[in-house]
Amino acid sequence: MIRLRTALLAAATASVAMLGVAQAADDPNEVLAYRKHVMGALASGISNVFAVLQGKASYSQHLASSARILHEASLQLLDVFPEGSAVGDSRSKPEIWTDWAKFEEAGKALQTAAAELVAATEGGDMAAIGAAADKVGDACGGCHKPFRVPQQ
Numbered sequence: 001m002i003r004l005r006t007a008l009l010a011a012a013t014a015s016v017a018m019l020g021v022a023q024a025a026d027d028p029n030e031v032l033a034y035r036k037h038v039m040g041a042l043a044s045g046i047s048n049v050f051a052v053l054q055g056k057a058s059y060s061q062h063l064a065s066s067a068r069i070l071h072e073a074s075l076q077l078l079d080v081f082p083e084g085s086a087v088g089d090s091r092s093k094p095e096i097w098t099d100w101a102k103f104e105e106a107g108k109a110l111q112t113a114a115a116e117l118v119a120a121t122e123g124g125d126m127a128a129i130g131a132a133a134d135k136v137g138d139a140c141g142g143c144h145k146p147f148r149v150p151q152q
């Protein structure tokens, strides 16, 4: 009984320690750097899908894994915009946080489009893959337009 209690206490202490680590990393500049890497993963996934679709690269065997990279990154996206992280050279507009419901909708639209792209790549029909990839592109623009400061 005492052993069990000790074990539970040790587990609780460990999880509190892990929480501390997660919070220590939450410096807004670190969040911004992390966010850029998530966006970079999105860009890698969709760019490589388009490179194959447009015949610039012949790695058609990578279509499904590129789509999955994109989908996984899309699932991280909404986590990496905590309030107060529009620091430094961030191009995040304040509307992200004043209109979070709309931002969340734009993030979920990308997740749906990315999941549809994964399904299309598993089917292997190039026309369907192309249509799904275009929808992903629309979903990127559907958030960048309202929520990202245009490049100077």
Ligand code: HEC
Residues within 6 Å of the ligand: 032, 035, 036, 037, 039, 040, 042, 043, 046, 077, 085, 086, 089, 090, 091, 092, 093, 103, 104, 106, 107, 108, 110, 136, 137, 139, 140, 141, 143, 144, 147, 148
């Ligand atoms: C829900 C909103 C949203 C969606 C969807 C979205 N983005 Fe972004 N993206 C942003 C915002 C906001 C920024 C600016 C982030 C910052 O600088 O704080 C950004 C920045 C970027 C950047 C620049 C990163 C850097 O290094 O500065 C790239 C590249 C990018 N997005 C690619 C994509 C691609 C590709 C997609 C679609 C597959 C996508 N994004 C979908 C909101 C979104």
